[in-house]
Amino acid sequence: MVTPTPSPLPLTKNDFKTDQEVRWCPGCGDYAILNAVQTVFPTLGIPKEKFVVVSGIGCSSRLPYYVNTYGFHSIHGRAPAVATGIKIANPELSVWIGTGDGDALSIGGNHLIHAMRRNLDVKVLMFNNRIYGLTKGQFSPTSEVGKVTKSTPYGVVDIPFNPLSVALGAGATFVARSVDVMSKHLIGVLQRAAAHKGFAFVEIYQNCNIFNDEAFEHIVGKEVRDDHLVDVEHGKPLKFGKARDKGIKLNGFSPEIVPLATTPEDDLIIWDEKEPSSALAYLIARMPEGTMPQPIGVLRAVEAPTFDASIRHQADEVQKKEGSGDLRKLLYSGDTWEVK
Amino acid sequence: MSNATATTHPLKTLDQVVIRFAGDSGDGMQITGNEFTKTSAIVGNDLATLPDFPAEIRAPAGTLPGVSGFQVRFSSHDIHTPGDEPDVLVAMNPAALKVNLPDVRPGKTIIVNVATFVEKELAKALYVKPDGSTINPLADGSLDKYRVIQVDLNKLAIESTKEFGLTPKESLRCKNFVALGMMYWLYHRPLEPTVKWLRSYFKGDKSSLADANIAAMKAGHAYADTTDLFHEQFEIPKAPMAPGVYRNVMGNQAVGLAFAAAAKITGVPVFYGSYPITPASDVLHQISKYKSYGVITFQAEDEIAAIASAIGASFAGMIGVTGSSGPGIALKTEAIGLAVMTELPVVILDVQRGGPSTGLPTKTEQADLLQAVFGRNSEAPVPVVAASSPADCFDRTLEAVRLATKYMTPVLLLTDGYLANGSEPWKLPDIEALPKIDVRFRTDPSGFLPYLRDPKTLARVWAKPGTPGLEHRIGGIEKRDGTGNISYDPENHDSMVRLRWKKVMNIASDCAAPLVAGPGRGPLLLLGWGSTLGSITGAVEMATAHNMPVARCHLQQVWPFPAQLESILKRYERVLIPEMNMGQLWRLVRSEYAIQAFSFTKVQGRPFTTSELYRKIREVIALPPGSSKPLDSAASYGVAASYDESGG
Numbered sequence: 001m002v003t004p005t006p007s008p009l010p011l012t013k014n015d016f017k018t019d020q021e022v023r024w025c026p027g028c029g030d031y032a033i034l035n036a037v038q039t040v041f042p043t044l045g046i047p048k049e050k051f052v053v054v055s056g057i058g059c060s061s062r063l064p065y066y067v068n069t070y071g072f073h074s075i076h077g078r079a080p081a082v083a084t085g086i087k088i089a090n091p092e093l094s095v096w097i098g099t100g101d102g103d104a105l106s107i108g109g110n111h112l113i114h115a116m117r118r119n120l121d122v123k124v125l126m127f128n129n130r131i132y133g134l135t136k137g138q139f140s141p142t143s144e145v146g147k148v149t150k151s152t153p154y155g156v157v158d159i160p161f162n163p164l165s166v167a168l169g170a171g172a173t174f175v176a177r178s179v180d181v182m183s184k185h186l187i188g189v190l191q192r193a194a195a196h197k198g199f200a201f202v203e204i205y206q207n208c209n210i211f212n213d214e215a216f217e218h219i220v221g222k223e224v225r226d227d228h229l230v231d232v233e234h235g236k237p238l239k240f241g242k243a244r245d246k247g248i249k250l251n252g253f254s255p256e257i258v259p260l261a262t263t264p265e266d267d268l269i270i271w272d273e274k275e276p277s278s279a280l281a282y283l284i285a286r287m288p289e290g291t292m293p294q295p296i297g298v299l300r301a302v303e304a305p306t307f308d309a310s311i312r313h314q315a316d317e318v319q320k321k322e323g324s325g326d327l328r329k330l331l332y333s334g335d336t337w338e339v340k
Numbered sequence: 341m342s343n344a345t346a347t348t349h350p351l352k353t354l355d356q357v358v359i360r361f362a363g364d365s366g367d368g369m370q371i372t373g374n375e376f377t378k379t380s381a382i383v384g385n386d387l388a389t390l391p392d393f394p395a396e397i398r399a400p401a402g403t404l405p406g407v408s409g410f411q412v413r414f415s416s417h418d419i420h421t422p423g424d425e426p427d428v429l430v431a432m433n434p435a436a437l438k439v440n441l442p443d444v445r446p447g448k449t450i451i452v453n454v455a456t457f458v459e460k461e462l463a464k465a466l467y468v469k470p471d472g473s474t475i476n477p478l479a480d481g482s483l484d485k486y487r488v489i490q491v492d493l494n495k496l497a498i499e500s501t502k503e504f505g506l507t508p509k510e511s512l513r514c515k516n517f518v519a520l521g522m523m524y525w526l527y528h529r530p531l532e533p534t535v536k537w538l539r540s541y542f543k544g545d546k547s548s549l550a551d552a553n554i555a556a557m558k559a560g561h562a563y564a565d566t567t568d569l570f571h572e573q574f575e576i577p578k579a580p581m582a583p584g585v586y587r588n589v590m591g592n593q594a595v596g597l598a599f600a601a602a603a604k605i606t607g608v609p610v611f612y613g614s615y616p617i618t619p620a621s622d623v624l625h626q627i628s629k630y631k632s633y634g635v636i637t638f639q640a641e642d643e644i645a646a647i648a649s650a651i652g653a654s655f656a657g658m659i660g661v662t663g664s665s666g667p668g669i670a671l672k673t674e675a676i677g678l679a680v681m682t683e684l685p686v687v688i689l690d691v692q693r694g695g696p697s698t699g700l701p702t703k704t705e706q707a708d709l710l711q712a713v714f715g716r717n718s719e720a721p722v723p724v725v726a727a728s729s730p731a732d733c734f735d736r737t738l739e740a741v742r743l744a745t746k747y748m749t750p751v752l753l754l755t756d757g758y759l760a761n762g763s764e765p766w767k768l769p770d771i772e773a774l775p776k777i778d779v780r781f782r783t784d785p786s787g788f789l790p791y792l793r794d795p796k797t798l799a800r801v802w803a804k805p806g807t808p809g810l811e812h813r814i815g816g817i818e819k820r821d822g823t824g825n826i827s828y829d830p831e832n833h834d835s836m837v838r839l840r841w842k843k844v845m846n847i848a849s850d851c852a853a854p855l856v857a858g859p860g861r862g863p864l865l866l867l868g869w870g871s872t873l874g875s876i877t878g879a880v881e882m883a884t885a886h887n888m889p890v891a892r893c894h895l896q897q898v899w900p901f902p903a904q905l906e907s908i909l910k911r912y913e914r915v916l917i918p919e920m921n922m923g924q925l926w927r928l929v930r931s932e933y934a935i936q937a938f939s940f941t942k943v944q945g946r947p948f949t950t951s952e953l954y955r956k957i958r959e960v961i962a963l964p965p966g967s968s969k970p971l972d973s974a975a976s977y978g979v980a981a982s983y984d985e986s987g988g
Binding site for chain 2: 018020047048049050052053054064065068069070071072073074075078081082083084085086087088089090092093110111114311314315318319322323324325327328330331332333334335336337338339340
């Protein structure tokens with residue numbers, strides 16, 4: 001039997017590529033996300049064998065097959081639950097979840113919000129393409145009202161989720177958004193997520209060029225993105241615009257766009273990702289699409305005890321107090337009697 | 341071993357008694373029954389219990405849905421069931437009398453708390469005439485065929501606890517101990533074990549409650565001794581039992597203890613993911629305290645998270661376990677399929693209860709067998725193991741862990757509400773003699789493939805994340821053997837389905853043999869599984885005592901069928917399969933062996949009685965040769981399922 005030696009650091013991008021042919025459609029935004037993941041993983045100082053990539057079902061959930069780490073392609077919506085068991089079994093593992101808007105917010109909604117509530121130390125990458133791609137074109141919980149899809153030929157009737165505000169509402173300690181085509185930004189956000197101790201939720205605007213092409217083009221298109229995205233940064237005021245001439249200020253509870261030329265900097269919202277209350281983040285997350293810019297970057301990054309650490313800590317404390325359990329004593333406890 | 345005072349009452353010896361304590365949910369019948377049981381265990385009787393919980397948390401006091409009962413049978417010989425009917429019914433209120441009277445045979449004893457037989461309580465128990473006026477069964481002659489003993493337990497409770505400064509409500513709550521004290525006297529049991537328990541239960545600033553309940557118990561004892569309430573006292577001598585150390589154990593307790601044992605035996609910690617559900621919740625409660633035994637419990641947000649987390653824990657190198665009841669198992673179906681596909685060891689405990697749907701949460705049934713064997717989409721074979729007594733829950737749980745880890749497969753472990761809450765004396769095992777379960781994790785990267793198999797068991801390697809050089813992906817999509825790479829190839833799928841099937845079916849020659857007793861061949865064999873063991877054993881003993889050559893066979897390994905089963909069954913002219921379902925094992929036996937077995941079904945939420953099984957045995961044995969009526973009530977599927985007093 002060979003004595004295992006830990007994988008030699010430093011790792012490279014190639015170490016995280018598998019021999020499997022990547023089967024996403026040509027032009028799919030998922031390639032860019034995979035690329036970002038394979039770029040970031042080797043920089044984290046974590047041995048390769050300690051990574052686990054867990055997924056549910058969907059195009060997003062093919063991710064584990066293309067990352068050369070331990071991986072578990074589980075069932076629709078259940079990745080956070082599987083990840084909970086993995087993380088409790090071995091808290092030293094770096095657990096990442098690849099999921100999508102359907103997998104995470106539809107069938108998987110319950111598991112997602114509870115994992116957030118518990119602050120399970122896992123990193124969730126939610127590929128949001130506002131459609132069900134794998135099953136070929138039904139609407140998802142993030143599809144816009146009126147959208148004509150395979151299952152809604154007369155238009156979507158239900159009102160979509162805003163994923164960031166769901167995460168904030170469920171108490172996620174790290175909430176961020178990035179974009180598949182903004183690779184530098186995406187890599188930066190993934191690195192921040194990796195560095196966060198606790199649950200990290202990263203929504204990624206992802207383009208499904210086959211079933212929902214250009215879903216985010218009105219926000220992330222090269223010509224328009226400066227005017228339709230606001231990249232929040234801790235400690236910095238909210239500014240955006242092609243000419244970087246607009247800011248956001250709070251008028252009561254309503255965020256408002258103001259011209260920087262005539263607005264004192266002190267009036268602008270200065271982003272505080274460590275703010276314990278998620279109220280402001282919620283307001284900014286829900287700025288209406290179209291009339292207001294959409295936030296990207298790290299909206300929230302607060303410290304809190306993680307579920308896996310707490311469960312382990314409790315077990316350790318009990319063990320310290322009671323000592324290692326004596327099985328004979330346990331079985332022979334209660335009212336026993338002897339027959340001679 | 342008794343502190344009964346010298347009396348003028350003659351002491352008669354009996355070889356067994358069945359007592360049923362019944363009252364409102366607030367009357368403490370479970371505590372009363374448990375104490376009587378513990379004391380009887382200490383006296384050395386063999387015993388069996390059957391608690392009967394109401395479905396509601398707390399129905400309005402005094403109403404019929406609020407009746408809670410506890411039946412205990414204790415004897416000086418080996419017994420197998422808690423008894424078909426009570427010899428003594430202790431009824432704390434009219435509702436308890438109404439609900440339980442149908443089970444009491446004429447001539448038996450009924451002890452009633454006469455204080456509660458007043459208009460208000462009688463009305464709540466629906467002892468009313470069409471014109472709305474109340475009936476008092478104690479006064480209208482309807483109970484003439486029973487031996488009715490009326491006691492004012494309320495008065496005794498209040499008087500005996502006067503000096504302890506209790507509120508009137510607290511005083512009245514001691515009335516169950518008055519009844520207990522009386523029963524201890526009647527059956528010549530010591531008070532000391534219960535005194536000890538009361539003192540440990542009501543400690544510190546609650547110790548006046550201990551004093552009060554002890555006083556109430558002693559008052560009941562003294563009352564029975566000094567009055568002419570009873571004409572005799574009874575003793576039930578201790579039963580011959582193999583030498584050893586014993587404890588009383590309930591099925592759920594035994595399961596919990598086995599998980600702690602499994603962690604110790606294998607050296608691998610156990611992960612229990614579960615969601616509260618009657619009657620399985622107690623397992624979660626119990627083992628949540630076993631952190632120093634290597635058990636971690638996780639109360640999940642729902643049933644699916646419970647099993648999904650167990651699967652994740654198994655992937656990461658713990659022994660993943662999940663526990664639930666029928667409806668929860670139904671929710672876990674897809675995830676069980678994932679465990680089959682990814683070939684991970686997961687133990688799935690199903691404490692069966694009355695169904696379908698929400699069904700009868702606090703009543704027993706064994707109707708999840710087909711769900712256990714087949715209840716997944718597509719071909720997802722899972723071995724099924726079933727406990728047959730409360731103590732057997734311990735051994736079956738260890739067996740489930742053994743199969744799961746040896747064959748890298750989910751395993752369904754079936755118990756039921758009757759076993760979960762029923763109890764019996766358990767001869768404690770020698771820790772060194774517990775079964776060895778050898779678990780090994782792969783560490784060598786050279787030649788490693790995630791679906792590399794042991795040629796004999798067909799089990800794949802267990803390679804846990806964190807192990808250098810073994811990075812691999814598993815998932816629910818069909819894969820090629822060995823590499824585990826996704827494959828949609830038609831021939832590959834065919835061979836993988838057959839491979840997974842074969843792996844599970846091979847367990848037929850590596851599993852618990854059926855328990856067989858009686859003549860090696862003959863006209864009739866009773867075949868059973870699960871908690872019917874007690875009733876079947878009692879009925880076959882009765883038949884044997886009447887010179888009928890009846891044998892019995894009980895499955896602990898239910899699926900795949902043990903290899904020996906077919907030849908056992910074929911040695912008998914007829915096979916009779918009693919089940920608390922609509923004939924599920926019967927269906928499997930027919931389909932596997934083309935044996936035209938006889939099905940005897942009962943779906944009342946309570947076990948078979950020994951006498952109804954015995955009557956069925958007589959009926960089947962008396963059938964002329966060549967008679968073919970294998971279903972107990974062919975066309976109507978059991979419409980006439982109840983038996984009347986005349987033994988029909």
